[in-house]
Amino acid sequence: MRKGTDVELLQNLGDTVGKPLIDGDSRMSCSKVDVFYNNNNQAIFDISVDLGKNEILAMIGPSGCGKSTLLRCLNRMNDTIEGCKVEGEITLDGIDVYSKNIDPVLLRSNVGMVFQKPNPFPKSIYDNVAYGPRLHGLARNGAELDDLVEESLIKSGLWKETKDRLNKPGTGLSGGQQQRLCIARTIAVKPEVILMDEPTSALDPIATATIEELMYELKSSYTIAVVTHSMQQAARISDRTAYFHLGRLVEVNETNKVFTNPEHELTENYITGRFG
């Protein structure tokens, strides 16, 4: 392990240590990604990382280090921000998502996103879940749509609680239920990848545990990237963990390894709480 003060470490920050790229097939992969906000404020520097199939990648790091920024590049949500510029290459199943002939709208139905604050639409629970399928014409008739809604709610573990009140507003649910509704709504469009930006930071421990279990189950059918500020959460649910620092990707390794024997000193400082 390299040794030195934080300042020295920052200056010598070279390539990402550990295993950012995976050997076999990856679902998504970023290579040499730079992101600039307006006035050429660079938020992300030269990040390369893969998302494997059926894995959960946890992204950790101090506030403002660019985790959300990278996440929002993956489904081109950054397009909605004026003055945001992305360089480098990001691929989904080998296809460059920033190439001219990719429709960001379709991309987003393949790469779903769950936000920090539960944001159900001011519609009924049913309409919330049916929103995506209706947009993309995933159901040919009412019965199919019903089935799809039921299936998504079952997968997100919300069916039992809501099957008698599907016509009630989604905003009337508890915070944890709302977040599961948002997950149900996301999986209803059958994406390949689900991005989650601090999905449990607004929830109590019990609701958090429910969502974590859910993520664990979803892993079998989806690729999940999750930003979290809870080291325990990352340790509990993820297969690999990526540590970000000031816009750079410092280390990516098996979660076990990151938390027991980190390769980079900055990572160690962060997970042991020594980072300021």
Added chain:
Amino acid sequence: MSDLNLFSVLILSALIVFFLSQKKAKNWQTSAGSERVHSLPVYYGYFGSIWTVIPALFVFAFWSFFSTNVISTMVVGQFVELQALDKSSLSLALNEIYLMSDASIVPSLSDNTIKAQAANLFMQYSQYSAIFKSITVLAIAALGFILTYWRITPTTKARNSVENIVVYALLSCAVIAILTTAGIIFSVLLESIEFFKTIPVSDFLFGTHWSPQIALREDQAGSSGAFGAVPLFWGTIFISLIAIIIAGPLGLISAIYLSEYASKRVRSIVKPVLEILAGVPTVVYGFFAALTIGPLVRDFGYWLREMGVNLDIQILANLTVSTESALAAGLVMGMMIVPFILSLSDDVIAAVPDSMRDGSTAMGATKSETVWKVIIPAALPGIVGGFLLAISRAIGETMIVLMAAGVASNLTANPMNSVTTVTTQIVTLLTGDQEFDSVKTLAAFALGLGLFITTLVLNIIALHVVRRYREQYE
């Protein structure tokens, strides 16, 4: 002492007492070893001046308000001749007496009529009253000062009582506003009842003929006039409908463009321009309606009629066309409320949280899908509220209709024809030389009452719609 002087003295003493009381409290603070002072010195200042001045001001106000009546009664009591007069001539006589007693036109002593004597007496009494008023008010102020200044101690809860007084002050302001409104409604109601004594309510509400011409001579034909308000309310609704049909979609869609699609630069230019547009006096719109749109609509009407004749379409061939038309007024009124609807809708759309937009975008929705399926439904209660407010405004609008739709009361569904509205009729009824008690004048009050009830109902419906929508989605 004149009222103005007395008032100035009161204000001045308030200031002095403020500083005195504050000083006293400051002295407690500086004198070492004393117990803790309850409030900051400034509160003792307020406390002192409030109790010195407020009761005195109350007495001052009461006295000023009632003194004229009291003195008049006393003066009338002195003169048998005045007592003999009936109510209305007495009030006329009293008016004359007030005028004469006014310093500028004081009657010469040689003028020996009853009225002159009464005016003299009135003046005398008024002087006494003023003197006593000054003495009483100042005495009460002094009493208040003594009672508070000497009795405030470090444990006096000055801060709490000032807080209480502030609450009462706020409350009384609210009560004044409400009472004023209630007073207006009440007077309109009374006059309307007066009107309905002559014209039956059913005639007014269901009558389809409106011609409030009162005969100049008793024997003139049709002297009674007709007061069926249906054509007026129809005209109002007709024009407002045309206006909202134009302004609603236009305003809403521009609001959507402005808040969701337009760049910051466009927004920063368009918003202020709209505010300017909203500030254009309605009479200017009226101009435009009468001089530009009116003739255009009329020419269009002629063209339609010609088409009707040529193509042998009966309805068009028999079309009544006039320069003053419901369509012209409605179009211009629509233009007038576009900025209103636009800025209200823009506000509610902007108030929809960005997390909704992000959520929808992340589901793979396009911008317009997001707008129509998420943003607009979320903002709908506010939009509906804005529309209803705009309709209320259109209903109350007078100038444009007066200039563009005319004053002829027609019960017609033909937008090319001239119609008249409730507000226009109120204006024509009340302008010009009128006897105040005539049926014509009273009719204006009845119309006003009708207008008031209409907008009230509209607002209640608006609130109800908004609330039901909220319940559904919160």
